[in-house]
Amino acid sequence: MATTTASNPSLAQKLRGLSGEAVKFGVVGLSGVVVNFAVFWICINGLHLASLRSNIAATLIAIFTNYLGYRYWLYRDRDAASRKREITLFLLFSGAGMLIETGVLGFSVYLLGLDSHFEQLAAKVGGLALGTVFRFVSYRTWVFTAVPEPVTETPAVQDATAAPAGAAAVVAQAELLLAAERVRLAKAE
Known part of the structure; x- marks a missing residue:
């Protein structure tokens, strides 16, 4: 079976495609960050919940909104034949990302003693950055798999x-x- 250069894109083409995907991932992710921080702020200031509970509630709501953006905008052309598998993996990797984010927040609050609202937000930003890198790699590699080319x-x-x-x-x-x-x-x- 012979392959042609047309079916094997060059490195430059792959990087262009990846950069476009990363930008769209960032747009969906940014909307999730806005939801995440808004719910977090409401939970710690309005509802007076503990920071870790607030973070988990905010992240769960953001995970739901992000799934909609990823499935129906960014990865709409990807294989959706096994939606149950996709949702299961999405929730699994999103949960792992949430644990990374919550772990950084818990470390800064309970071990470093950084417990003012703005220090908690700063820790949340750091945890969110680490969790986002993990999610990007996980989603594109295992969750939203590409439709195989004939x-x-x-x-x-x-x-x-x-x-x-x-x-x-x-x-x-x-x-x-x-x-x-x-x-x-x-x-x-």
Whole structure:
């Protein structure tokens, strides 16, 4: 089974795709951060809950809103055939991210003694940053898996007059024609 360069994107193309994905992940994540901090602030100031309880409540609400953004905007083109598996993994990795965030907050409040509201917010920012990196890698790797591209088999040696098999073969032939044209133009100069 032969593969073409059209089916294997270059490193630059992969990085461009990853940067676009990271920006969209950031937009959804930023909306989750706004929800998270707003609920956290209401819980510690308005409801006078303990900081760890406030953090868990705020993070759970943000996880719900983020799932909607990830599933229906960022990763809408990803495989959704096994939604039960996706939701289970999303909740598992989101819970692990919440433990990272809550662990940093608990460490700063209970071990370092940083317990003013603004110190708690600063610890929450640090924990959220660590949890976000973990979530980004987890979501894109295991939760929202890419739909596998169909593989077309092309003969290793193909007659130049034979009809191309599939879009990948058409692209490969077009690239060969362009390369031959460049060589012809270079010789003419």
